[in-house]
Amino acid sequence: MTPEELLRHYDDATLWTDGCGLEVPLAYERALSVRQLRMARGEQPRGYKVGFTNRTIWPRYGVYGPIWGTVWDTTLAFCDGEGTVSLRATSQPRLEPECVFGMARTPPARASLDDLLASVAWIAPGFEIVQSHCAGWKFSAADTVADGALHARLLVGRQVPVSALPSGGEAFDRELATARVTLRRDGDSIDTGAGANVLDGPLHALLHFLRALRDCPGATDLQPGDVVTTGTWTDAWPVAPGERWSAEFDAPLPSLHVRFTD
Template sequence: MTPEELLRHYDDGTEWPGACGTDVHTAYERALSVREMRIARGEKPLGYKVGFTNRTIWPRYGVFAPIWGTVWDSTVTFCEGEGALSLARTAHPRIEPECVFGMARTPPARASLDDLFDSIEWIAPGFEIVQSHQAWKFVAADTVADGGLHARLLVGKRIAVREVAGGAASLEARLAAARVRLKCGNEVKDEGAGASVLDGPMHALMHFLEVLRDYPGATDLQPGDVVTTGTWTDAWPVKAGEAWTGEFDAPLARLSVRFS
């Protein structure tokens, strides 16, 4: 599929007629072309999403390595703990509870975990709403061409990173040990842990930075960017009228969302 076709299906929320028909490298080229088209029409990149960092769900979806895509001022919403999101023009949306980082600065070349810690301004709980224009039947290249499956991102209460930990090792240990209970209404749908995402969200962020910088034409992390690092549970279907809650352990806060 061409970048123009990919963007049209994204805008309309309609299913693709078939697979994207490329390898992963070409899929990233087309995704970056879509990125430029969205910038040209006035949308502003706000950072990135990293997907398929949770190894426990790889066999379920047939994708066995992380992917990444852009998040936008038109798709990211901030709240202090309770938010609302529209599912209009999304394709088979699902919810994912995640840890989100806010960048204070661009990390240095060959950044260590300590360098990353020094580059982070805040952490927050997040709900990424992912989607699939193939009704969740795909190969890895399709997920890349499909914008990394990103549809929406709700970012909850932001906490200054130095209020949480004095360094990278402490932050990584706390986030990896933290758990989340994902609820629809009063029903617990799933539980997961920060350690599920490449052994911890800081490791997921480091992996993403390395692959981003290895990809020709990709834009490096910028001050003010948000990066959401992958789901701690499976991705669960959502629909308008539902209310979902993520009961995160400290240092992350509780997050709730209502869909319209």
């Protein structure tokens, strides 16, 4: 599919009739072309979404490695613990509880975990609302890349300054990796997960993404102020208007609540 066709399916929330027909490297090239189209019509990049970092769900979806795509000013929202998100113009939406990073600066070349942590301003709980334009969520890895890394919306909760957490990269990531989350829908427990599910820890997932981003021709490096959401701690769960979901994280991440509307 052409970039224009991909964007039309995104805007209209219509399903593809077939897969994108691309290999993964070309799918990233196509996704970057869609990025340029969106910028040309006035949308502004606000960071990145990293997906399929959770190894426990790889067999379920048939994608066996991380992917990434752009987060936009039109898809990003912040709240202080509870927010409302519209599902209008989304395709088969699902919800994922994640750890989100806010960047203070561009990380140095060949960044270590310590270097990367020194480049982060804050962490926060997040609800990534993902979508697929492939019927029944049946796709290839290249399809997910061309489909904007399945990104639809991102709700970011209360921010925790990195200065309040362990200062070393390994200690910081260990605290996040051992944290757990309980995902609830309308008060009922739906799923549980842990930070270690995302490539052994969210900071490791961020480091993997940084290297992949810098290896992608034409991609824009991380910038100060960017947000990066690093992958779901549980499975991705279908959502519908009228539902209220919550993610109860262990410290250091606070809880996050969302209500979905049309």
